[in-house]
Amino acid sequence: MKNLRLTDIASELNLSVTTVSKALKNYPDVSNKTKKRVKEYAQKMNFKPNSFAAYLRTQESKIIGVVIPRLNHFFFSDIIKGIIKAAEKESYMVIVLSSEESYELECKQVNRLIQHNVDGILLSIADSTHDVSHLSQLIEQKIPLVMFDKYSKLTTCSTVVINDQDAAFRAVEHLIKKGRRNIAHFRGPLLPQNSIDRFLGFRRALDEYGLKYRKEWVFTCDEISSEEGYRYTEEILKSHPEIDAIFAVADMPAVGAIKCLNTHNIPIPERIAVMGFSNWKISELITPSLSTIDQPGSLMGQKAFEIFYEELQNKKKNIPIKHQQITLNTDLIERESTN
Amino acid sequence: MKNLRLTDIASELNLSVTTVSKALKNYPDVSNKTKKRVKEYAQKMNFKPNSFAAYLRTQESKIIGVVIPRLNHFFFSDIIKGIIKAAEKESYMVIVLSSEESYELECKQVNRLIQHNVDGILLSIADSTHDVSHLSQLIEQKIPLVMFDKYSKLTTCSTVVINDQDAAFRAVEHLIKKGRRNIAHFRGPLLPQNSIDRFLGFRRALDEYGLKYRKEWVFTCDEISSEEGYRYTEEILKSHPEIDAIFAVADMPAVGAIKCLNTHNIPIPERIAVMGFSNWKISELITPSLSTIDQPGSLMGQKAFEIFYEELQNKKKNIPIKHQQITLNTDLIERESTN
DNA sequence: AGATAATTCGAAAACGTTTTCGATCAAAAG
DNA sequence: CTTTTGATCGAAAACGTTTTCGAATTATCT
Structure with missing residues (x-):
């Protein structure tokens, strides 16, 4: 069953293809009477113009x-x-x-x-x-x-x-206002602008609140996965016991951190607070639920x-x-x- | 800057459109020499056939x-x-x-x-x-x-x-083998076949292991959301304290159940075991991690x-x-x- | 009535490709 | 030398739409 074409409508209604096409597209140079006739028939027969043919002319x-x-x-x-x-x-x-x-x-x-x-x-x-x-x-x-x-x-x-930088700033500021002073950052890969910006927001927050920036408290996530978050959190527990908060570049590493802390029975946020970024569905469902930045x-x-x-x-x-x-x-x- | 057409290649190489088209599509009736000539030029000029025009002929x-x-x-x-x-x-x-x-x-x-x-x-x-x-x-x-x-x-x-029914059967069987006898089911909407099948698998498992089916332990999720899971779990805690396991039609309601149980400090799985369906990423990340059925x-x-x-x-x-x-x-x- | 304007329509070209069929020419066969 | 075969190419139609331009008809104005 071939699709209905303009030609078919035209011959059925004793009109030209031109007129049929124009009628359907409301051209001014076709009478209301024929417009109605064409439109009703097209409607009845469920006519669908071939978009590919149309493209060939209109380039759209x-x-x-x-x-x-x-x-x-x-x-x-x-x-x-x-x-x-x-x-x-x-x-x-x-x-x-x-x-x-x-x-x-x-x-x-x-x-x-x-x-x-x-x-x-x-x-x-x-x-x-x-x-x-x-x-x-x-x-x-x-x-x-x-x-x-x-x-x-x-x-x-x-x-x-x-505004990644601003959002990250506010996230870290939030941690600081909750009394955290030793904040680690799980940053994203080095290239994309937004992982750079989030890192810069992190640094700016430290600066403005007079906290010292420590290179060894920044961990780079290449995949932005929960596994990396888990791994880095274990490293923190082992080698940097003074850290009391983690700001992650995204929710996934943050969730990995929470998983790790839960596994080691470390109270969140009492011992270590965790902050994510993106507000994925998972962040409100895990225990404890994850503070984060909502991106629309x-x-x-x-x-x-x-x-x-x-x-x-x-x-x-x-x-x-x-x-x-x-x-x-x-x-x-x-x-x-x-x- | 218009796109390169067959016509352009043809006139450039002193050939016809036909030959160019055939050369590019490896027709047998064009010599290897011209094939090579055409292909190399097309390659060099980064020629891309217009798929819409092609469609008009091939209907693909x-x-x-x-x-x-x-x-x-x-x-x-x-x-x-x-x-x-x-x-x-x-x-x-x-x-x-x-x-x-x-x-x-x-x-x-x-x-x-x-x-x-x-x-x-x-x-x-x-x-x-x-x-x-x-x-x-x-x-x-x-x-x-x-x-x-x-x-x-x-x-x-x-x-x-x-095989939804079989998978559901195995899920419930797993719960039974872990010693659960009073199993609730969060089922999906009434229409779609797979929520019916999962329900049937649930029933069949009860039957085969000689457990009584209780209508009041089946809760229907219309949205298949974590919120519904949360709500129904609260209802269970309040009105059906004998229930010791939940089999949910999907991971989301199961996650809602876990969230609710965590909130009420009810030990999972000691007091109530939870089983999901689908193996979403979230199921391995929440605490406790969720047993589920992996769907490829x-x-x-x-x-x-x-x-x-x-x-x-x-x-x-x-x-x-x-x-x-x-x-x-x-x-x-x-x-x-x-x- | 004749001229002009407005209205309504259709012929035909165009978009860029694919494919059929026939033309041309050289080589092989008779 | 003629005929046949095979190899290589191109003309042209086709896909279904849009749009330009001119033709035909009707209405309006002197």
Whole structure:
């Protein structure tokens, strides 16, 4: 059973393809009578225009591509949810691809998306991405690009992020105000901007409250996993007994820390307080529940799509594109692990 | 900067579009010399065929649609990961949509996918889906459909599932072998097959081990959330003190139960053992860690795609499609909450 | 009535690829 | 030398839509 085409409607109603097409798209040069006739018939027969054929003329695929570092991380699936929801409003479809935190794969996925003629790309860069020529290439080809969460300062494009440094500052400040003086930091990988910023926020909080920064109290998580958090916490218990709080770059290492402390029957937060980052679902469910920073994932996705859409409209009207830098608010969530 | 077209290559190399196209696709009726010439030039210029134009001829969009009930559930993002990985091998792109467990939205999303000319649809049905005409319609239009995880027995299509009843049986059997006699069940919604099957597995285990089934020890989770698990556990503590184990339809309600028991300082598993289902990441991270059934999410997605691809190939060769019913193995994961 | 304007429609080209079929030419066979 | 075969290529149609431009018809204005 072949799909209904404009041709079929045209011959059925004794009209031309042209008129049928125009009727469906509300062109002014077709009478209301025939418009009604066409629309009713199309409706009745459940006509669906072939989007691929349409694309060939309009060069608009009504598809956007999304590249994220991980598919099965809660924060990212939350973002995806926001993107898809926003895209739906403009009847856009979303193709999601993963870079698995690999620079090479990120390049490949971006190219695959271009090849599939997406109208734009929303991307959160991989930890290992050191070069951004695959992204600059998008700008040159005038394909709208919006970066979210993890971005690179090297690319001139719109971004939707949170103020990582400020959020981290507030997190550490919270620990200090709870009387902690010897605060360890589980930091993220060295490259991505937001793990740098969170580290800087940590340092700034120490500075402003007159606490000494100790290099040996900073532990680098390469995978940002609970396992690393667990391991580093054991190291702390063994070699740095004076530490009374941990600020982790993300919830997962923080959860690993809690798991480790629970296993060794160390009271949280009495002996060591723990602070996470991202407010994943797990943080409110573990015992003790984890204090953390809430990042508005879904909203971030939504904003990213909206900016893309705006840029696309401007591009169509030949209005020069001015990039936007949006910073979303974060919330400090106080739970048992710091109270 | 317009994209390179076959026409451009043709005129550059003094060939026809036909020959260029054939050279790139390794047709036998073009000499090795020109093949090489064309391929090298295409490579050098980074030529990417316009997939939309290609579709118009071949009627193959190289895109599949996926409809899942929830976007930000770990199990589903794991499945998505498996689908995308398998799709990548056949250079397929994946469009993901969510039904939000709503029947109406599910219908709408399926229609959107058809309209976008996807080559096939992989779907896990919503809890509220009672009618499957939107799916039968796919079969009629010969659009390959594969259902995974949550399926309906009313549709004749390929499925990739686990043996829910058997897995549930083993879960409850595990509790019984640990000496539990008064086992409560947090069951899922009434409609979807797998929550029915898990309930049946629960009942069968009781029967086979000579335990009495008590209706009042079965609690129905409509949302399958940790909150429900928490609430029902409080109810158990208050009204059913004899209960010494809980088997939950999913990890989330089980985690809610653990949270509640922890809050009330009730020892797990000494006083009440808890068993989950799905093996989400969270289950190994909470304290005590949660015994559960491991469901191979990524593998499920991968298999679902492979079946789709097989059906598509058969369709192209006009081989009558025979549907496959694949059942994947599950593992019982013993952790602290039952030991 | 004649000229002009407004309304309504359709022919045809275009988007970039794939594929059928026939043309051309050189080599092999008779 | 003619015929057959095989190798290599290209013309052209097709996929289904959108859009430009001109044609035809009707309504409006001198």
